[in-house]
Amino acid sequence: MDLCEAKLELKQLLSRVKSGDLSRLLQWVRESDDLDELLSDNRRKILQNISEDLRGSLPQSAMLPSESTALSKMQQSSNPTVHVDSFLYDEDEVDSLCDEGSLSRSYCLSCGSTRTAPLDFLSHSFSIPELHFLFESVLPDLSGRVLVDVGSRLGAVLYGGYVFSSASRLVGLEISEEFVKLQENIVQKYTMTDRIQVLHSDVRLQNVLLQNADVLVLNNVFEYFLPLEEQIGAWSFIMENFRKKGSLLVTVPCLQESLDTLQMPLPPRWVEELPLDYDVYLGKDTDPDALRQIHLYRVL
Known part of the structure; x- marks a missing residue:
């Protein structure tokens, strides 16, 4: 049964519910833990x-x-x-x-x-529901594509990309050697070395990687970790090198908010924001406000 067929069957089922019980049924669907097993993954x-x-x-x-x-x-x-x-x-x-x-x-x-x-x-990491949303509702099929996570930290985006997507290569850039080792230990333990690579590097040294990336993820990446002048330099570097037409940029918060804080203009004809459907149910532990902080852009 595909999505359209499921919607039709659900509407038919709800039409047969007594009018006095319909609102209580819908409330049960929204709040009950009984359906969580269906979403077990x-x-x-x-x-x-x-x-x-x-x-x-x-x-x-x-x-x-x-x-x-x-x-x-x-x-x-x-x-x-x-x-x-x-x-x-x-x-x-x-x-x-x-x-x-x-x-x-x-x-x-x-x-x-x-x-x-x-x-x-x-938080400097996506939650598990946010990772589910990112790879199944925000990004398209990533088969054969390269995703780069700037400031990969604990590696959450890399692990999420490994289990939720078919990306051919998931690259984490992390300047902290301690966090690089932490990620490498997890990648080894869970046998993810075939598609995940963690680089101990500053993004400003990775022009070739950015020029070839299909997806770039920036989650609260610079504000708390770099002085103001270096934040400006990092954003300038990204805007100069992440230019492959059709590539996708994921940011938290939105680009405008990040650049306004630095009093930097958004380059004309660099990216366009794509609409997202935030009204998805990914389990009771999903924070709708957190999902709305995720923004998607396409390089023009």
């Missing part, structure tokens, strides 16, 4: 296993002492911000950490007071 289980392995190798913050620039910028934020990596911790796991006192969702506005305000949570 072995590919997700592989990613969950990888996530568990990585949690055992990292501090709870998933931030390393060497990331002094990122830590400093988070501390300087107008609202207190903590890093909670979405690939490592889903909402249920965050709730568990809060319940046991390892993490808090709020901070005190005045020491010793009951006045509190919510903390801002920041």
Whole structure:
């Protein structure tokens, strides 16, 4: 049964439900855990296993002492911000950490007071539902194509691309040697070496790779990790070298927001934004607001 046939059959089924029960049935579909088994996916289980392995190798913050620039910028934020990596911790796991006192969702506005305000949570990785959305709803079939993830960090995009897509080559660029080793250990353990490669390199040294890439992923990649002048240089390098017609660019946040922060103009006739359908159900742990932060562009 294809999608059109399934839609027709579902409409016919709903038309036979008593009018008084229809709204309750639809509410059950939206909120019940009973349907989660239908959405169970072995590919997700592989990613969950990888996530568990990585949690055992990292501090709870998933931030390393060497990331002094990122830590400093988070501390300087107008609202207190903590890093909670979405690939490592889903909402249920965050709730568990809060319940046991390892993490808090709020901070005190005045020491010793009951006045509190919510903390801002920041993630430098896609969650598993976001990876599912990226490779099955955002990007087309990647058979024979090369995907490059700039600032691959834990490698979430690479692992997601391996299990959810047929990309022929998935390349991670990471300037932290510690994170490169972490990714290489996972790639070896899960026998993903046939399609995944992690390079210990700055993107600004990879002009040939960018010129040949079919998909480029930039997820919160420069703002927290590079001084302002270097961010401008990195974006300029990308705009000069990622030029192959029809190539796809995935960004979080949108290009305009990133460039406006740097007071950089978007080059004319470089890319066009493509519309995305964010109204997809990928399980109860999907955050619709997080999906809407993902933007897709095509090089002109």
